[in-house]
Amino acid sequence: MTILAIVRTSHGDTDRARRRRRRVRRTWGHPWLYLPLAGALLLMVAPFLWMLSGSFKPEADIRAVPPVLIPSEPTVANYQQLFSKLDFASMFTNSVVVSLAITAGNLLFCSMLGYALAKLEFRGQRALFTVVIATLMVPGLVTFVPMYVLVANLKLTGSLLGLFLPFLAGPFGVFLMRQFISTLPDELIDAARVDGCRELAIFWRIVLPLTKPALATLGIISFLGSWNSFLWPLVVAQNEDQYTLPVGLALASSGQDFTRFGVLLAGSVIVLLPVMIVFLLFQRHFVAGIATTGLK
């Protein structure tokens, strides 16, 4: 770095404007890039602005031609209706329970197998890893039908258990955790072994605390995936008290009983809010985790 700085300054660059341009570049990057990027950002988030403004609009504004972006009389009536008419509170609880169960299951079971595949020696190790990874290519709909028959026969279609049990452990998590744990030094584990630490304790007390970035990544991905999943809960949930948020929203918007658009948009905001908070809180770990796991 210092050599570079010397090379740069020794160029005999005394021109003031040029130096200023360099300073601008150091703090801002390429200034001309902000305009197209801002345009792209606007296109990307326009639906969200629309969602947010629509959720505060009175019904008259929503069907207005031409459409209005800022509600003429902002109202929270849509949000109130959500809770009074759709039993959103119970759907919210169901979503939280199902997502947390799936996230916890994936974190625990995938890191356990991931550690075994990365650091322990046993027969069939390679074959096991290959089979698990190969199932990443299996389309959800291939296993969907038999899984439904299975869950129906286990009499789980009437409980929340049927919503999360099949998804407690997925191949992606194993891949992620195994890749990350492979990068940890073997010496650490050997040292613990020499000190008389038991195999399972090595995993729990030494390896697991070191995998936090990967756990954050996997946790976010599992939580997002399960929070937003809707096809399985749509088919399996039989009673209203098992509906998750996306199911409730999907059924409300499919028009069996007419729901106002403002209410649906308010529902969309509520569905988005928790995952957005989770993402914003953990995004640093998320990017770091992907950097160390996904690319090797």
Place this chain on the structure above:
Amino acid sequence: MPTETLAGRREAVQLGAPGPERRAERRRFPLRRSARSRQARAAWVLAAPFLALFAAFMLLPLAWSLFMGLSDTQSADLRTPLAVSFIGFDNYVRLFQDDQFITALRNTAVFVLVCLPLTLACGLIAAVALDGGIRRFRAVFRVGFYLPVITSIVAVAVVWKTLLDPHSGLVNTVLAWFGIQGPAWLADTRFALPVMIVMAVWRNLGTVMIIMLAGLQSIPDSLKEAAELDGAGPWQRFWRVTFPLLRPALLLTAVTTGIGYLQFFDEPFVMTGGGPLDSTLSATMYAYKQFGNGNYGVASAAGYVVFVLIVALTVLQFRVLREKE
């Protein structure tokens, strides 16, 4: 250096020394074997919960689905799933004689061939712009571009339907400012599939961007600086230095996005139901409709066709994008 001498000495001891050393060697072997078996036992204990779930909810359904595809299973057989008759490849024959399935395959192919390169390109451009192009407000752009990824498809559908509404929708209003009469996007066979493609790019480019950003950040600056000192321009630096090093990240995203795109389902399911006139009907959508109609055998067969296509695409991508030796 010290480890080398140590290893050398141990080797000498093992080879040359008689007597006590050899006895020690004999004693060490069973010890090591017990250590190894202890490790293996721990490994299976750690693997057990995953394997139980994996066997029940992945391997069993996978085998079962293969069997269903070769049988005449209907929804009426739900409670007695094994009391069905084996009909060989009849379901597959029926599939490929069904014009609707051929249409579904064609739509899926168009979707993947257009959408996959487009998503990868947009994600890569976004990542490069955010990594090396700008210095301020990076987090704002990153979160904004990633927002669609974390949004429930149901919420997306609600919003996009209002945006695309032919009369009061924002899209046609904006087009009208420029004197363009926008179509009824989702009810027009010419526009419905392109709308799905735009939606999918919008929904997935954030994923590509995040992985590419991680890949870009793992490239040491010194490499790019060295190339700059050697007189390489920005264009050359990107294509000759950065891009080749991004290959693993690119392969990873191409494979995972490809796997997702061949299962093209969410967008038509929530937006059009496969219509108008099957113009957005995908292969998995077809399978789901057969499931809904109770034809579990045909649905499983169609699912397996998609499975085979995914394996083929993945193998192809590994062939094309893997680093050349």
